[in-house]
Amino acid sequence: MKLFNLSFKNVLENPKRSMTLGFFIFLVSLLMVLSNSFFATVKNNLENALIDSFTGHYMVRASEGELFRTDVRWWESSYVQADQAAQVKQIIEQKLGATEVTARVRHNAMFSVGVQKQPSMIIGLDSSAKTYTKSFELVEGRHLTPGNPDELLLSEFQAKKLEVKVGDIIGVESVTKDGDPIEREMKVVGIGNMNYISNFRFPVAFMDLKSAQALVGLTNGEVSDLTVYLDDKSQAESAAQSLQAEMTAAGMSGTGLTITPFGKLGGFLMSTVSLYMSMFNGFIGLLMVIVAILIVNLLFMIGLERRQEIGTLRAIGISRMQNILIFMTEIYIICYVAALAGIALGGIIVKILSNFGLKAAAPLDYLLGREFFIQFDWMQLGSVMGVVMTLVFIASFWPCYRIASLKPVDTLKEI
Amino acid sequence: MATVAIKEVTKEYVLDKTKVQALRGVSLQVEEGEFVTIAGSSGSGKSTLLNLIGCLDHPTSGQIFIGDTQVHTMTEKQLDSLRLNTIGFIFQSFNLIPVLNVYENIELPLLAMKGVSAEERRSRVNYFMEAVGLKALAKHKPSELSGGQRQRVAIARALATKPKLVLADEPTANLDSKTGIEIIELMHEISRREKTTFIFSTHDPKVMQRADRIFYLQDGVINKEEKR
């Protein structure tokens, strides 16, 4: 091990060069920690908001396919029959357990107040619905009274466009599943914002199940879906599988009902986060390429500058493998120290920020909501170190191998 | 048994399309503890011959024995180990590691060796620093030393592993003649004391006279051998 004293001395011998490489490694590590924490937070928050307001932890539907589409059309081609819904609800409540099972009807509607018109998606909630209140932050008024027909919860931006206040009556027009136009008068009981999701200007309004069924023409109590909430997000996949098994056992496999965990329902909302994430990762990837080029370049220079030294080491019996290790250690000392510094600084920044609610300014509030708490995660720091060290290995092994494979006779030639 | 035995060794370098016949059938034998020189003018093939003996290069034909092992059948790993454990090298331009001090330079090959304790390492480095008269300069970097002092460090480094054979290619060529003679004297003295075989090359008549035996090399053949 004392052999690597040589690597250490060489790092110190050329501080400027070591610092240049070290600076880039520092930067990559720091940015990775910050961006990973940031995006993990955004993803998690958005996921939670979607779960609370739209998808539940899993959903039982009569059809498959995306829930969130950019054309904001989300009526279903087929519905869950009332008796099927009751049976599934019973299975979940008796055999599997859940914190909430809500029957819902989703549809598209047009709100009108005088000449103002505003298209919206509507969600009708049965009287057991509670979780949606977690993500629907009221600005004015109250949440829905369970079982009360013709009450409406509007997003703040919809209310602004329609110029309505709590207590106002507005017209709700829609087309039933059979193609007949229908209109109801409904009372705005609350105006608010859905955490995160309002920022996507996703026009959605809540009402009670019966009103929504009327707007779709579901006269026999059919529903669009059963939305199931659990205690623990990580249980969603397995709970969905258990329900599938129970439903098959109960002879419901022919009903055409599908069970989808939230992970498959995020649609374009989640892909927006993924898009930002991959843009940032692309930037970090570019930095990593620069780092790799720097490492290769540095080793190439070492190979030229220390030709005779390399030959001497080989001549006096230091093996090729030991030589490779000596040069890789030199790179690793620089990179490890720099990565440690970058990760430590990033970790400290994230740790401090995690104690304060951050106010996001445009255009970031779009992704983050107005206030958010960044998440600190030890595992994440470790994984950044792993990624950086792997990068260093990939970039340095081949050049080190080449350096160490120089033939001693060629390097030792006296002129 | 001879420390080094060379039989009909030739070495041909291929440069583009021309071939250079650097050695044209060299045979020689060096006994244990001998202090011999390969003497010849520039381009006569001295470095080529020493590189072959030192297992840094392969002969085009012929056989080379170090002790009882025939080296040209050995793998790279075995040759590394042979160089580390059996052969010491001294170079014309000293070839010390610039970032390491005197002590660390001498210690370096011992770090690559297996089964040398820290204790043993320390005592050997100190012993050979003393032997070449550099104990006081242990903490100095090569750049702070004179040419003669640097070559003394190189001698100590070559001997620290207790090799059977030390090869020195023109060890005095970069030194003034007085220092050169001192270095050869030091090598000779250590050779006698440690019973280590030394083969060095030189083109300097005053230097070659210090050897027990002189092999005169000219145009890749040994045309005279002189015992003193």
Ligand SMILES: Nc1ncnc2c1ncn2[C@@H]1O[C@H](COP(=O)(O)OP(=O)(O)O)[C@@H](O)[C@H]1O
């Ligand atoms: N790597 C090489 N490639 C081609 N020719 C070489 C090489 N090394 C040595 N030679 C040639 O071989 C001959 C002997 O060289 P060398 O052994 O270096 O002699 P010396 O050390 O006695 O000066 C010279 O003609 C030299 O030009």
Ligand SMILES: [Mg+2]
């Ligand atoms: Mg030479």
